[in-house]
Amino acid sequence: MKYLSNVSTLEFYADKCTGCGMCVNVCPHEVFEIKAGKADITDSDKCMECGACVTNCAFGALSVQRGVGCATALINSIIRGGEPTCGCSESSGCC
Amino acid sequence: MEKDKSLDTANLKNECCVPKHSSTGCGCNAEKPVLAVPEATLQHKKWITGTVNTPACIAYKVSTEITKSELLEHLLCRISGFRNSYTVTPGLYAVGNPDQNSHVVVTANYKLTFDKVRESLSCEDVWIMVLDTKGINVWCAAGKGTFGTEEMINRILKIQLTSIVTHRKIIVPQLGAPGVSAHMVKKATGFQVLFGPVYASDLKDYIKSGCVATKAMRNVSFSTIDRLILTPMEIIPAMRIFAVYAVIIFLFFGLSASGINFADAAKGAFPFFIVGLIAILSGAFITPVLLPVIPSKSFAVKGWIVGIFMVWISRFLFTWLNTTSSELTLFSYLLFPGISSYIALQFTGATTFTGMSGVKKELKYAVPVYIISAIISIVALALYKINLWRTI
Structure with a gap:
């Protein structure tokens, strides 16, 4: 299953990439592969902007506007202000 | 990836035995063993089967069996707000009889998650390090940052992991990666984060294969x-x-x-x-x-x-x-x-x-x-x- 096309904010800076493969290891949706010693984005539409690759790239070769892909969190942040977070710890019924 | 794939258990056991970072002032030492998890919080828990002594502290040993009443609790988690208070005290736990060479598996303190992990480790000798994620599962907590670099570093120092195991590797669920920066954990504690399988049910195979996660283990499924x-x-x-x-x-x-x-x-x-x-x-x-x-x-x-x-x-x-x-x-x-x-x-x-x-x-x-x-x-x-x- 894939979500909307052409919306992911994932950016890759090839000049900084050392081809260590950490992004391949941590991505839950096989967005990356290593080609000719560098990472390569196979399909950015598979990206869910979780930020695992960015957090684990020691060379700053990736960036993404990470956030929760959750309508409830986004609606709550619009109504109450603040960042959209998985504020599901109390009584609400999301993730 | 190549770096990770070259790892195997033999390598793990040949690592330097000198703790690189020992935290101070917590009173956890061989002369005065203390419990890794405060006793009061765990009294009368049926899933605790005993204790294991470590150079730093006494860790509770946990069962790998899930009881019927726990299954009922898991069901309640799926249908109600019961899950919001279904937690396990963060700290170090033991499965089987782990020693200084045993693997360390890291997980969240949502009891349902913790149960899935211990259930998947039957017949193994493994340490389980539970992070304080406020009772939230690994993936959601990683997104929030509670299953994160800071908590990981603090927990490693607090339980004195350097004096409990001689190797310097921890197995972290892959879905913890949005919150845990492997290179920062390594820099701060000396421990190398090995991102393991997505599902706890693959943990045994992962460990057996010398900590190599196959492509299938890395994929998140979302079945009917x-x-x-x-x-x-x-x-x-x-x-x-x-x-x-x-x-x-x-x-x-x-x-x-x-x-x-x-x-x-x-x-x-x-x-x-x-x-x-x-x-x-x-x-x-x-x-x-x-x-x-x-x-x-x-x-x-x-x-x-x-x-x-x-x-x-x-x-x-x-x-x-x-x-x-x-x-x-x-x-x-x-x-x-x-x-x-x-x-x-x-x-x-x-x-x-x-x-x-x-x-x-x-x-x-x-x-x-x-x-x-x-x-x-x-x-x-x-x-x-x-x-x-x-x-x-």
Whole structure:
């Protein structure tokens, strides 16, 4: 299953990439592969902007506007202000 | 990846034995052993089977069996707010008889997650290091940052992991990666983070293979069963709103010039109770379960399609749901698919593949449509009532 096309904010800076493969290891949706010693984005539409690759790239070769892909969190942040977070710890019924 | 793949258990055991970072002042040493987890918090827990001594502290040994009452608790987690207080005290636990060469598996302090981990490690000798994620599962907590670099570093130092194991590797679930920066943990503690499998059920195979996660272990699945399990927590919150809706509809149909007429209210409102329930079912159950086969990538559109189809088919099958009023027909076709769409859109929070930019885009288009649909629905209802009173 894939979500909307052409919306992911994932950016890759090839000049900084050392081809260590950490992004391949941590991505839950096989967005990356290593080609000719560098990472390569196979399909950015598979990206869910979780930020695992960015957090684990020691060379700053990736960036993404990470956030929760959750309508409830986004609606709550619009109504109450603040960042959209998985504020599901109390009584609400999301993730 | 090559770096990780070259790792094997033999390598792990040949690492330097000198602790690189020993934390100070916590009183955990060989002369004065203390419990890794405060005793009071764990008394009378059936899943604790004993203790294991380590150079730093005494760790509780946990069973790898899940009891029937725990299975019931797991069920409660799936259907209620019970999960919000289903936690395990953060700290170090032992499975089997681990020693200084044993693997360290890191997990969250949501008891359901912890149970899945210990259950998957039967017959193994492993340490389990539980982070304080405020009772939230690994993936959600990683997104929030509580299953994160800072907590990982602090926990490693607090339990003095450097004096408990001689190797310098920890197995972290892959879905913890959004919160845990492997290179920062390594820099601060000397421990190398090995991102293990997505599912605890693959942990044994992962360990057996010398800590190599296959492609299959790295993939997140989202099967029909996975989605089905999540639907109660979509339906239950929706039912709370349904109660409010039911009262409003009841009052609306009962409202007459002379006050509330309960016979009229029940007769007029009943079909709309049913269609309202069908709308909830469309958005909170049918759309999530049939997710891949419903046209469109947009959850709002998926929910709307299912909603309009369900309203149409239920009116077709149950003719008593039909009304001769064109205003009420307009109301049914505008409001209920809208409700189904809105509820389906909330399911983005439970999926494994929706990102924030996509949900933002959906909201940009969907919210104005919802507001317009709601306004026209209310106007249609008002017109219906006005026409009714006029004819009397």
